[in-house]
Amino acid sequence: MLRLVEDEREIGEGLTIIPAPGETPGHQILRVLNSGHEAFFTGDLYHHPLEFYEDERNDYWATEEDIQASKMNLIQRAANSKADVYFSLIEGPSRLKRKDGSLAWQFARAEHIAENSRKPYIANN
Numbered sequence: 307m308l309r310l311v312e313d314e315r316e317i318g319e320g321l322t323i324i325p326a327p328g329e330t331p332g333h334q335i336l337r338v339l340n341s342g343h344e345a346f347f348t349g350d351l352y353h354h355p356l357e358f359y360e361d362e363r364n365d366y367w368a369t370e371e372d373i374q375a376s377k378m379n380l381i382q383r384a385a386n387s388k389a390d391v392y393f394s395l396i397e398g399p400s401r402l403k404r405k406d407g408s409l410a411w412q413f414a415r416a417e418h419i420a421e422n423s424r425k426p427y428i429a430n431n
Contacts, residue, residue, distance in 0.1 A: 310332045
């Protein structure tokens with residue numbers, strides 16, 4: 307049975323569901339804490355790297371206020387804990403870095419992405 311979560315809820319050791327409306331009603335982020343390392347799995351909170359810099363590119367299935375609040379909550383938490391952040395539609399982990407008094411997203415290294423995109427997929431039989 308599907309149960310929408312209105313508040314944060316621990317679902318297992320080191321696993322917390324965080325409500326993040328905006329993409330869709332009921333959208334959630336999964337926070338994972340393991341051996342002192344924190345990571346967030348954000349689903350469809352962001353769809354493209356341009357959304358980090360141009361708010362007008364956001365998709366709003368709920369309300370603009372909800373998605374902006376969800377994104378600000380993620381940004382503050384990820385910056386404070388130096389967590390890795392994983393987006394379903396953006397390859398590789400991301401982190402927020404402080405630079406000149408502001409925050410900037412640092413995405414997976416371009417060389418790593420380019421290198422892995424050239425490798426052919428070979429299924430193991």
